[in-house]
Amino acid sequence: MRFDAIGGGGAPLTAAGVATAVSKLGINSAALWALVSVETRSCGFFADRRPQVLFERHIFHKRTGGQFDATDSSISDPTRGGYSGGVAEYVRLARAMALDNQAALESASWGLGQVMGFNATGLGYADVDDMVQQFCAGEDAQLVGVTRFIAGNAALLKALQSSNWAQVAFFYNGRAYADHQYDVHLKQYFDLYQTGVAPDLDIRAVQMRLTYLGFDPRGVDGVYGHGTQAAVLAFQQAHQLPATGVVDPATATLLKMTAGL
Secondary structure (H helix, E strand, O other), rough: HHHOOOOOOEEEEOOOHHHHHHHHHHHHHHHHHHHHHHHOOOOOEEEOOOEEEEEEEHHHHHHOOOOOOOOOOOOOOOOOOOOOOOOHHHHHHHHHHHHHHHHHHHHHHEEOEEEEHHHHHHHOOOOOHHHHHHHHHHHHHHHHHHHHHHOOHHHHHHHOOOOOHHHHHHHHHOHHHHHHHHHHHHOOOHHHHHHOOOOHHHHHHHHHHHHOOOOOOOOOOOOOHHHHHHHHHHHHHOOOOOOOOOOOOOHHHHHHHHHHO
């Protein structure tokens, strides 16, 4: 896969996608939302419609035999680190792809559940190019990858079904999970969604479209807060719609048309 071929889709999660994942994993939606909230802050794409990605230099080092360590230690090194964060991770990925295309793609985690590229064939994809291409299309496709990954690990699946967050974090994020308090954050989100209301998919879709169009709703969380209202208002003003801050039918239709999804 060429670097410039990554992205371009960005379709939001659908009710059908969530229902399928929950059913196949035998969990409730609170557990699923907790997982994706911790992994990618609830959204599988950056504002430029490329999948969320995190490049792991220690994985690239391992998959290339350390031959590029002296060339650029920020992308190839036996230790974790070197992260730029956010969309800047694509700068690191591009440098790695120029050295070894396949190893670079396999050394990054992708999309809503941050599935590592080296898992691609084990999850039923033809190769890592196939996985990334499908993940570019939308969050439902990304969630399919997450579901396959969890379902293929019996211990992880059991931990998720029983809300054993330390075990979930161990099997999903690795031995260093406690360094980032993954287990603590998973439980916090699970408790929030278990006792409250899960993210509203229609609001999430609005937030993602606004984000793609350059109107920042201050997060994609499925909650119609002040940030989303301000972004809707700005969109309406920019397109000569009645400035109400409410997503009425005319606003919703134009958002879909303008964002192209």
